[in-house]
Amino acid sequence: MRGISQIFPGVKALDGVSIQLFPGQVTALIGENGAGKSTLVKILTGIYRPNEGEILIDGKPAAFHSAQAAIDAGVTAIHQETVLFDELSVGENIFLGHAPRTRFGTLDWRQINLRSGDLLRALESEIDPTIRLKDLSIAQRHLVAIARALSVDARIVIMDEPTAALSRKEIDDLFRIVNNLKRQGKAILFISHKFDEVYEIAENFVVFRDGRAVGKGRLKETAQDEIVRLMVGRDVKDVFPKVKVEIGAPVLAVEGYSHPTEFRDISFELRRGEILGIYGLIGAGRSELCQALFGITRPSSGRLTLEGEPLDIRSSSDAIRAGIVYVPEERGRHGLALPMPIFQNMSLPSLSRTSRSGFLKAANELALARKYAERLDLRAAALSVPVGTLSGGNQQKVVIGKWLATQPKVIILDEPTKGIDIGSKAAVHGFISELAAEGLSIIMVSSELPEILGMSDRVMVMREGLAAGIFDRERLSAEVLVRAATGNA
């Protein structure tokens, strides 16, 4: 079997990407968050359909109209977050959708449990197929997910960050399994952030950046620095409209902030006019930290001081009153009430200031909205139309306007340019610089290295819920940040 799979999709998230997988070999797919790795996985498993390009299996074109079509073609995936059912048994989870049937068309439980047991034993695990999934540990669930992927007769196995939730010992077990699969002649696509793992298990690599495959080759012949360089790409520091701002007195001081599960012992200081970047991989606890600063969740320990005064933030309204605001990452889900008019969205966190003795004053709200709409160059037919009728870029402006209207001291921006086009990004960056110049203190969470490098005065890198380091602008470089974030010293 020659078994070469080629993919030439051309969706927006992916731009003319082509990769090849070889039987009996592991190909590592490497790239920053948002580089298009997950999109590719979804195309390969039939969840998305590419706008252009084609998939070839053994040289023959294959069209995946549905997830089932991909499975039938022999492509199976172990997803980043395991998609399993807590209340079903292990065997049911493994064979859901393609369970063996008896002659009468009913489920063949004996076969289900027998074959599940075989699959799990092949993975060197003694999990009983009849117990409920919810009684298993995270690592064991992962094994069930792998068993499920292997329960179809797959030739191509995709592993999307399979090691994210595993301990070192479990990773070793997983790698033994992967080596087994290799010997069986399966073609494996292995997605990971962690270079040591990639070098340990994979033969080939492909690096994605901004939806393009920017480099590929054999790992044996490629140094780690070369891959980091490919991942990060251009040196765009100069493109960003970063304005030199006089950094003032400390505004916000965070000491030993901890959360029961998401982050631990985070301390930093934020000064007037400063932009503090927070960089890290997905799941490093960045958004969770910001949500705790904004009172959405409560930290289990730690202290927060705003302009020298100790502050206890119990809810988002406490944070807004104190002058800390948060522009969330998903503006649709967290930012706007789409059926409500623009001006009502804008005034929502500022109602206490636009109201008079407990009564809403529409005139005040409109004046407030008009002021920030002008400032942000918001294009809308009228301020009374529902936000849902605006374009994405204009919706983003409403979100930012709504928070500026509260006249904050500290503004937390979570992935401020995610999902908007290059031209709009420059406008948002320019605006962030302007805010810093006006004396606001800004915390900017971003997964985009150029953005972090171009905009930040200092960068805190988070890794697995811990602060992996705080770097001054002079010491900033893509390599430093990526190493800190991935733990490759």
Added chain:
Amino acid sequence: MTNLLKNRELLLIVIIGLMVIGFATRAQGFASPGNLANIFNDTSILIILALGQMTVILTKSIDLSVAANLSFTGMAVAMTNAAFPDVPLALLIVMAVGIGAFLGAINGFLVWALQIPPIVVTLGTLTIYRGMAFVLSGGGWVNAHQMTAPFLNIPRTQLLGLPVLSWIAITIVLGAWFVLTRLPFGRSAYASGGNPTAAVYAGIDIGWTRFIAFMLSGALAGLCGYLWVSRYAVAYVDIAVGFELDTVAACVIGGISIAGGIGSVAGAVLGALFLGVIKNALPVIGISPFAQMAISGIVIVLAVVFNARAERKAGRIILRDRAAPEVSA
């Protein structure tokens, strides 16, 4: 015409007008001012309850216990009136509103503090409140001759050409409009339903907002408890059985989104009037009472279909906007 279709309230007014004219061709005097005032008076209780229901629905919840609440409070005030004829009516009304608000607050508390889905909470309390009405009355009735004259007569007293009951409904309509558009609570209600997460991020306490909404709905149900018992001059356990569904239907017809965050007071009132006109017209034009329920049901389903279509259209407009090149951003 497209403008008309976009404006739900205008469209409803036109449809109700056409229905009235249509029915008038079949039944002499249907469109007479006197009859229209009668229909409004008949629909008053539904209008008041629909406004409470609307407030709750705006916050992405639902209150299925309104009719049971009405039945319990109605029974309580009727029995009090029968047992202590000297208690002034004003005090009885305060009592009705108070009991209703308390029962509503129980719903609100369960939804807020225990985070139980509103439909489950109010399905439960629906049974409990009606069961309590049974316990309270022992299954007995309070009949007209046991009630005092003011208790029975005040809501039907004519004032400036309309019965007091109608004036109460008009007052509540104006009050609901004021609360929902002029008080921060109203804004919180719209925001909590329109996008709960965004509301939290904007510093709004969704749980508290829902609690207040349920309490308001309960208070209005309590008031209607008295109005209902007085209007029909009898109190028994099974009054207004299933009426909670009429209140939801009035909201849906009036364009209040079951998903929360969308809707106007005018819409809820017109939705209730729409149902009121049909209920009054069907017997007049000789349609069997057995068919009436089915016809009401068909109208409700049609309204929901219409709502769903209108919402999908809005979605398409957004998509077209996004596809268009952005001038600047």
